[in-house]
Structure formats: C-alpha cells, structure tokens
Amino acid sequence: MTAITSASALTEQLAAGERPVLLDVRWQLGGPNGRPDYLAGHLPGAVYVDLDTELAGPPGESGRHPLPDPEVFASAVRRAGVRADRPVVVYDGGQGWAAARAWWLLRWAGHPDVRVLDGGLAAWDGPLEKGEVTPEQGDFVPRPGALPVLDADGAAELARRGVLLDARAAERYSGEVEPIDPVGGHIPGAVSAPTAQNVAPATGPGEGEGAPLLRSPDELRARFAALGVREGGEVGVYCGSGVSAAHEILALAEAGFDAALYPGSWSEWSADPDRPVATGPEPG
Numbered sequence: 001m002t003a004i005t006s007a008s009a010l011t012e013q014l015a016a017g018e019r020p021v022l023l024d025v026r027w028q029l030g031g032p033n034g035r036p037d038y039l040a041g042h043l044p045g046a047v048y049v050d051l052d053t054e055l056a057g058p059p060g061e062s063g064r065h066p067l068p069d070p071e072v073f074a075s076a077v078r079r080a081g082v083r084a085d086r087p088v089v090v091y092d093g094g095q096g097w098a099a100a101r102a103w104w105l106l107r108w109a110g111h112p113d114v115r116v117l118d119g120g121l122a123a124w125d126g127p128l129e130k131g132e133v134t135p136e137q138g139d140f141v142p143r144p145g146a147l148p149v150l151d152a153d154g155a156a157e158l159a160r161r162g163v164l165l166d167a168r169a170a171e172r173y174s175g176e177v178e179p180i181d182p183v184g185g186h187i188p189g190a191v192s193a194p195t196a197q198n199v200a201p202a203t204g205p206g207e208g209e210g211a212p213l214l215r216s217p218d219e220l221r222a223r224f225a226a227l228g229v230r231e232g233g234e235v236g237v238y239c240g241s242g243v244s245a246a247h248e249i250l251a252l253a254e255a256g257f258d259a260a261l262y263p264g265s266w267s268e269w270s271a272d273p274d275r276p277v278a279t280g281p282e283p284g
Contacts, residue, residue, distance in 0.1 A: 005115040007123040020087040022046035027098035041128035047080040063268035064241035081135030087113040094122030100247035109142035119211030148260035155262040159189030162234030167195040167248040175279035183270040185277040195244040198251040220255035238262035
C-alpha cells in the first residue's frame with residue numbers, strides 16, 4: 001500500500017462520501033504554532049494535532065523531538081477521531097516533514113492505513129473550512145513497535161554494517177554550518193542524503209502548481225540505490241531531531257525499502273561529548 005495520496009485522489013474520495021480521518025499537522029522548525037493557520041483555513045473536517053506537544057515528548061537528553069509518551073499520543077489521536085478501522089490522511093503546509101512524522105508515529109503505533117497528502121495544503125485546490133472541528137472520539141489504541149527504532153548505539157552499529165542515512169542538509173552533515181545543535185558534523189559512517197532531494201515542485205494543473213511533490217518510486221529507488229541502499233539490506237535514518245528523517249523513511253517506503261528511525265537523531269548524539277563526530281563530505 002502506498003504511503004501517500006494525491007490531492008485529486010483525496011478530492012474524489014471525499015466526493016464519493018468516503019471520509020478518512022483528516023489530521024492537520026502544520027509545523028515549522030523554530031516557527032510559530034500552526035493552530036492559528038489551521039483555524040484560518042483547513043481541509044473540511046480536519047483536526048489540528050500539535051507536533052511539539054502531541055507528536056513528540058519534551059526536549060531533553062533524548063533530543064529535541066523524542067518519541068511522545070504513549071498515553072499523551074493515544075489521547076491526542078483519539079481526540080482527533082482516529083479509529084482503528086478508518087483510514088487516516090495527514091497533511092501539513094507542504095514541506096511534508098510534519099505530516100511524515102505523524103504518518104510514521106501512527107504506523108509505528110500499529111495503525112494499518114495511514115497516508116500523507118502529497119504536497120500538503122499547498123497542493124489542495126478545494127474548499128477550506130474555518131474554525132475548530134470537534135469529531136467523535138476515536139478508539140485507536142496505540143501498540144508501539146510496528147516499525148523499527150534505533151537508539152544511539154544502534155545507529156552507530158548500523159552505520160558500520162548497513163546504510164545509515166543523514167537526512168539533514170549537506171552543509172550540516174559536513175559540519176560547515178550548525179545553527180541549532182552544539183556540535184557540527186555527522187555520525188561516523190553515515191551517508192549524506194538530504195530529505196529535500198526526495199521532492200520536486202509540481203508543474204501540472206490540478207495538483208497545486210509549485211507544491212513540493214514526492215518524486216516517483218522509480219526516481220526514489222534510483223536515488224537510494226546510488227547511496228548504497230540495497231533490497232534486503234539494513235537501512236537507518238536520522239536528521240536533526242527525528243522529524244525530517246520520517247519524511248526520508250516515507251520516501252524509502254515509496255521506493256520499496258524498509259528503514260529504521262533514530263528518533264533522538266543529531267540533537268541527542270551531539271549532546272554527548274563522548275560520542276565521536278565526523279566532519280567533511282565523506283562518511284568518515
């Protein structure tokens with residue numbers, strides 16, 4: 001089953017009377033809370049879910065966006081109307097990172113049918129609804145563990161025996177620039193694989209011209225193969241704090257590859273001065 005849906009496919013689904021649970025997870029790194037934008041206009045019936053407080057735990061030793069407390073996450077998704085027997089479609093403003101984080105968490109928690117709206121709100125040309133939506137309480141009970149997760153030691157080991165992808169921008173990977181964390185560079189052995197290269201702007205009418213759409217499965221498969229990913233091989237992904245890495249895992253899934261997420265990512269790794277750091281454009 002594909003991990004994404006197009007705006008046109010979702011429009012047809014809604015017109016046919018099929019109502020997936022719609023989650024609005026608009027979010028910007030270091031930016032303002034997305035709720036005001038949600039209240040000003042969102043997909044009809046969509047419920048806002050906050051990434052920083054409901055799709056992540058408090059920042060600390062485990063990173064800036066550690067996995068959320070299971071009870072907090074369960075309460076948030078049931079409040080949003082998520083049910084075990086009903087499909088879920090998640091979207092953000094268009095970048096795809098926050099939506100992919102919600103997709104990954106729901107899949108990790110055992111939900112069988114979750115998709116990301118390709119291009120997010122930027123790809124949607126249908127009507128918008130204003131104000132808060134209060135759906136019927138959901139019944140989904142998270143059962144964490146359906147997708148693989150890495151800790152710091154596991155990420156280091158995977159970099160030696162498999163392929164560990166660093167989803168951050170190349171300049172952060174190399175250590176040339178580090179605007180957030182205390183140390184620049186990357187986990188030794190990790191391969192630079194910026195998430196931004198998984199998308200391309202749309203050009204066709206009806207799909208939100210200019211929206212960043214995920215590249216085709218064939219393009220993604222070729223991209224990851226060039227980075228060393230092989231069928232049946234072990235793959236892990238990290239980023240700054242476990243958000244954009246989820247988008248890389250979504251892209252890998254579309255290409256036909258399974259991958260493990262290192263939720264703590266560089267924000268956890270770099271906080272420990274005893275962990276080794278590689279710099280420059282090569283894995284090291």
